[in-house]
Amino acid sequence: MDKSKQVNLSPTFVVALLLSLIVFLSAVIFTQPDSSLDLLYAFDVLKFWQKGFWELLEFTLQMVLILGISDFFQTPQSLGFIDLNYVNFMLLGAGLLAYQSLTSFIKSVTIALSGSVEIILQFPFYAGILGMMKYSGLLSIFSESMVNISSPETFPLLSFLSAAMVNFFIPSGGGQWAIQGPIIMDAANQLGLNQAKMVMVFSYGDQLSNMLQPFWALPLLAITGVPAKEILKYTAYFFLIGLLVFGLGIYFLF
Template identity: 45%
Template sequence: MLRLLSRPAVRLVERYLPDPFIFVLLLTLIAAGAAMLFEQQSPLAIMRIWGDGFWGLLSFSMQMLLVLVTGFMFANTPPIKRLLARLADVPRSAGGAIVLVSLVSLTASWINWGFGLVVGALFARVMARRIRVDYRLLVASAYSGFVVWHGGLAGSIPLTIATEGHFMADRIGVIPTGDTLFSLFNLAIVVALFIAVPLVNRLMLPDESEAVIVDTERLDETNTAATSPSPQRPAERLENSTLLAWLVGIPGLIFLLDHFLLRGGGLNLNIVNFLFLFLAIVLHRTPRRLLDSLHEAIRGGAGIVIQFPFYAGIMAIMIQSGLAESMSQWFVSIASANSLPFWSFISAGIVNLFVPSGGGQWAVQAPVMIPAAQQLGADIAHVAMGVAWGDAWTNLLQPFWALPVLAIAGLKARDIMGFCLIQLVVTGVIIALGLTLL
């Protein structure tokens, strides 16, 4: 049944879903029009909000570009390539390949969302060289695991409200992760998704006659570990110096050990990028091999560079015009104490299409959802996780977070979003039931 349902979904998306850049342009116009229509904002005011906020994600844009580049360089080191190749030898069928890629992506995303995006996409590339399998579904499986990130160890909303002095601490205090990430209802949702996501991806596997098999030559990478000619000039000797690479790379890894073991630090986006970069420096062994890998990795970053400023402008319109708050308040107005986590989930899923940032979304919705939870007598931790899961859920429809995956895989959004649309429905039901019944 799922295979039959996926066919029209794939055809629909392939026909009508535009390039992610066109998508962000349309979202800009929709957000601006809605702010003028429902918030009585003037065109001049909207234009100023949009323009002033256009560069608000520059730091984050650079972080995301580095997720792509450093993750690719790390995975392109000889030891990691051998490890991924051995893991890719485990499945003996196309169905097994889909299930394994899904599980690897789910696990990596639960640990850290940036880690999951890169590892899932790179593993899908390696797997495609071993098994004849529909490449679109293979990459969609790698991306679909991303749905668990906000219920995992790096979930920004549960980690925020567990931090002393967070911006809503005067209203709700500090809520420990035992009430959010490690609560029964959240763990139940995570376990259910670990079962359902690989199963649904496997059941969507097209027949051999309908599968899109990628040309393996297209996935071939430059062998950056190949032995280069013996360096003659001093500059060449420096470029090919293992000693120079290790004199810088090993202290970087020692810093990470200090961060995790002695200072008790956790994973965040900067630490993930730092980890990828310095592991790549050490494992590539020479600066020359690292730079060759960098040149290969950077080609896929164009979409991130051009699109993220437009999303920053959309976020500014949604937040500063009051549109995001009005949407949240409407859902609150129809909720009860028992249903507020569900409506928080739905409203967050809609807001996420325009504000694809967990931290930014919580800043918008917390001032609405927390007073409502207190007034209705709803569990605040439950409501907060409703917002968190809503933020993660509609990433299956929003191509913003798929850009690094698509860049690594060499596909377009329309190639994978038809399969993700089926996952959107299935995972939405699972998460909604978990938030409502548990």
């Protein structure tokens, strides 16, 4: 094969594939309905992957809808006919009207997508990871195990570390909070901890591991042409400093 025609996978895409494989195998091994290893359960886990993708896609579109045209919905008239498909149709129509030419519209979309190819390709994998961790119960098992070994003094720090660890697999703050948040809040309530502070603990952990999880930087990397390993040489230092500062602050002040 001509080497000039070979397409190498980007390191960030390889990371997404490896994380998907790790979560898939972990879900199959640790969340079996019974003690026996049922290979058919692996197909159920794959269904969780598919379910997670469509759920996160729907959630993303809903957030765009709420943030973008929330004022429009504050009218007394019934707008029940407007759904996500209707919104997508309106956005497509608005784009075509703005360019007034199908050819120029296609060219502009092609240029714009060149900076978001990595996100388009990796989004289904991370959404699928969310689905597998959520519907297999893997994330609940992990979070509850952290709760079981915690005390009121150590729970904030362990919640911080667990949020940072889970964020490697689910680099979506909202998606991660939807699953892990209720477990943390329930445990904080039982331990008599301040729930507002626990929300901040979760947020600190979620943001900390972004320094090592390159998904957030994919648009920037695509535009600048800088490989992920180049920024990790710098963000790794911020990760270590943040781990030290936030870890000590949470342990002694929370």
